[in-house]
Every structure is written in C-alpha cells, then in structure tokens.
Amino acid sequence: MKTPLRIHTEGRRMLVILLVLLGGATAVTFWQFPVWGLPVAIVSVIFFLIILQFFRNPARLVPEEDDNIIYAPADGKVVVIEEAEEPEYFKDKRLQVSIFMSPVDVHVNRNPIGGEVKYNAYHPGRYLVAWHPKSSTENERTTMVIDNGSTEILLRQIAGALAKRIKNYVDVGDMVRQGEDFGFIKFGSRVDLFLPLGTKLEVKLNQKVKGNKTIIGRLG
Numbered sequence: 001m002k003t004p005l006r007i008h009t010e011g012r013r014m015l016v017i018l019l020v021l022l023g024g025a026t027a028v029t030f031w032q033f034p035v036w037g038l039p040v041a042i043v044s045v046i047f048f049l050i051i052l053q054f055f056r057n058p059a060r061l062v063p064e065e066d067d068n069i070i071y072a073p074a075d076g077k078v079v080v081i082e083e084a085e086e087p088e089y090f091k092d093k094r095l096q097v098s099i100f101m102s103p104v105d106v107h108v109n110r111n112p113i114g115g116e117v118k119y120n121a122y123h124p125g126r127y128l129v130a131w132h133p134k135s136s137t138e139n140e141r142t143t144m145v146i147d148n149g150s151t152e153i154l155l156r157q158i159a160g161a162l163a164k165r166i167k168n169y170v171d172v173g174d175m176v177r178q179g180e181d182f183g184f185i186k187f188g189s190r191v192d193l194f195l196p197l198g199t200k201l202e203v204k205l206n207q208k209v210k211g212n213k214t215i216i217g218r219l220g
Contacts, residue, residue, distance in 0.1 A: 006057045010167055010184045015052060022048055054186070057108050060212040062179040065114070067148040070199070070216040071179065072209040073112045073155055074191045076101040081205050086194045089119055089145055089154055094194040097201070097216055099209060107185050109157060110211045112193065113219075114178035115148035117170050142168045142183065146176060151219055154194040157185055179212045196220070 007015065022044040030037035062071055080098035085091075101107055122142045140159040145152050157166050165186040170176060185191075193216065201217040203209060209216070 006059060007052070007055050010055060010165075010186060012055075015048075015055065018048060018051060054103065054107060056106060057181075058106060060110075060179070060210075062212050065178050067113045067115060067178060068219045070112045070153065070193070070195065070219065071110070072099065072203075072211050072214040072216055073182075073193065074099050074101055074107075074109050074209075074211050075105040076191075076209060078203050078205055078207045078209060079190075080192075081201065081203070083197065084194075086154060088121075088143055090152075090194065093197060094154070095197055095199050095201070097193045097195065097203065099191045099193075101185065101189055101191070106211065108181055108211065109155075109183040109185065109191060111146065111176045111178055111180050111182050112155070112216065113146055113148050113153060114176055115146045117144060117172055117174045117176060118147045118152060119143065119145035119154075120168065120170055120172050122166070122168065140166060142166050144168065144170060144182065148219075151196055153196070154192075155182075156192040156194070157183055158190040158192065159185065 026037070026041045026044050029040040076099040078097060079100045080096055082096055083093050084096040086094045086096075120143070124140055142157045143154060144156075145154045157168065159166050166183065166189075167185070168183040170182050176182060195217060196219065198220050199217045200220065202215045203217070
C-alpha cells in the first residue's frame with residue numbers, strides 16, 4: 001500500500017497562494033484570450049507540480065533506533081568526505097560529511113541520532129552556491145550539536161544560491177529522537193555533518209543517500 005503524499009507545513013501557505021494566482025491567471029486567459037487558455041493552463045499545472053514536489057514530506061521511520069548509528073539527515077548526494085577543522089563549536093579536527101540537496105530532492109532535515117541539543121545557533125550570511133568551499137563558513141547557516149550521552153555530533157544547515165529560508169525547530173536543552181524532523185531548507189541546499197575522528201563511515205563520495213534510510217556511519 002502506497003503512502004499518501006504528505007506536504008510539509010512550510011509549503012502549505014505558499015502552495016495555496018500559488019494555486020489561487022495560477023488559477024486566476026488561467027481563468028482570465030481563457031476569458032480574454034481563449035486561444036492561449038489551454039497552453040497557459042498546461043504551463044500552470046506543470047509549474048505548480050514542480051513547486052509541490054519541493055515540499056513533499058515522505059513518512060519515514062529509521063529501520064533501527066540506535067544512537068550509535070548515524071542516519072543520513074537529508075536526501076541528496078555526498079559531496080564531501082574529509083578531515084576538517086571545525087571552528088565554531090569543537091575547535092578541532094573532525095570527520096566532515098556533506099550532503100548536497102538538489103531542487104528535486106526531499107528538503108526535510110531529520111535527526112541523525114537522538115539525544116540532547118547542546119548548541120543551536122543561526123548565522124546570517126551570503127548565498128554562494130552550496131558546493132563552494134567557503135559556503136560552510138560564509139553562507140546563511142544554522143549549527144546544531146546533539147549529545148547522545150557518550151559523544152557529540154554537529155550538523156550545519158547551509159543555504160545556497162536559491163535556498164534562502166532555513167528553518168530549524170529545536171532549542172538548546174531539547175531532547176530529540178532519532179529520525180524526527182529538526183528542520184527544513186526551502187528549495188534545497190546542503191547539510192554538513194561533523195563526526196568524531198574514527199567514526200566508521202558506510203558511505204562514499206558521490207553516493208546518493210536518503211534521510212532516515214541510509215546509514216552514514218557508526219560511532220566507535
């Protein structure tokens with residue numbers, strides 16, 4: 001049995017407004033310029049469906065709740081795997097894994113592990129393309145740290161050239177459950193994970209991943 005299409009709350013108001021505008025424009029076109037009515041109707045439907053897919057929110061449960069397993073926090077492609085300095089919170093070297101979300105990917109962000117939110121900070125910034133090396137430190141972004149009781153991991157939502165609306169739903173001190181939604185980036189962008197050195201990775205560069213489905217790695 002197929003799961004019915006779910007629309008994220010972030011998109012509902014925009015979709016209603018868009019439906020009214022497109023419907024009105026199509027009706028006016030049929031009335032004033034009948035010959036153009038059908039082409040405008042077809043273009044309007046296609047455009048609406050494109051925007052609709054940006055806000056889909058498929059129901060997904062993690063296969064196994066285990067806070068030593070790190071599940072993908074987003075759908076997309078792994079574009080970075082490297083040891084890197086994390087200057088904002090840890091201020092030391094960590095294993096960085098970055099997932100790029102294209103406009104056709106699901107844009108919901110989910111908790112890769114469960115635990116307590118130890119840090120959560122929003123930073124305004126630029127809108128460089130998400131794969132730019134400086135986007136992690138110069139773009140609009142939100143940084144969150146989750147402590148599972150034995151170690152901490154950091155997630156960073158990064159806005160790109162199109163994605164200029166980052167949503168983050170947690171606060172410092174919140175207890176979050178693995179797999180639950182923690183945020184949303186409208187029209188896609190990038191999520192960085194900073195993991196302890198020695199984390200056993202189970203993904204490769206350029207691999208496509210799915211939030212709550214793909215295992216990024218296992219904590220030691």
